[in-house]
Amino acid sequence: MTDTMPPLPWGRETIETILPHRDPFVWVSRIVAIDPGASIEGELDVPADLDLFRGHFPNHPVLPGVIIMEALAQCASIAVLQDPDLRGCIGFLTGIDKAKFRRQVAPGETVTLKATIVKSSRRLVVADVEASVDGETCATATQKYVLAPKE
Template identity: 45%
Template sequence: MLNTLNIEEIMKILPHRYPFLLVDKAEIDKDGKGAVGYKNVTINEPFFQGHFPIMPVMPGVLIVEAMAQVGAIALLNQEEYKGKIGFLAGIDKAKFKQKVVPGDVLKLECRMVKQKGPIGVAEAVASVNGKKVATAELKFAVGDANV
């Protein structure tokens, strides 16, 4: 069974806020090691003003950030890390396969494959309509939110 989180619940876990909160809804795996998130991409996104005005395309780095936010939701939902903050510590093997444009619903999957204490490695996949648009291996570190 998945634990589904709405935007208010996500905002209790992540410190990100507009315009940098890039996940609208999330589902956490029952084992707490992975999550699936969704981002409704609209023409109203502030980054489309400059990327690119004649052909709006979501920047790849923001797709990676959205995948990392989903990973942080899963990680920070674990009992020992509640109330902490997740930091993106590394990006490896990032590949971009297709454009993400206004009207797309970006499905963001992130699953921990290695974790030792507050440090972890996750595999992440972003897709639109069942087609992969990006993949990456993400490294995480958990720290105190008050630092």
């Protein structure tokens, strides 16, 4: 990653310069707004042909809540990893507090991912996160991540 980031929105190519995740486990399609180290807004396009819908659930496909939480964690990590001292670190999800799921996410929808960084140090990050579709809240939580240097 360079010190100069391209203009927004950031697509998959830029996202993969920040996150260590790769297919099939990148759950952020684009970043549309960012205040590095403080807040971020991204989006996840949920493909209608996503293989996991064959089993979750065959007659009523729903994006699993754990995937929504992972997408939120990846999005929040992108905001945190903009700090030059933290570039190259890996954020490991260590806690999810006050998680609430309010709306199901269906195939073909676009999920808006928002995170506000509440606390950030070289070792621990706390973020308030929210996922929504068309302005309707799907999930909220407070997430905690431990940062580890990439080896």
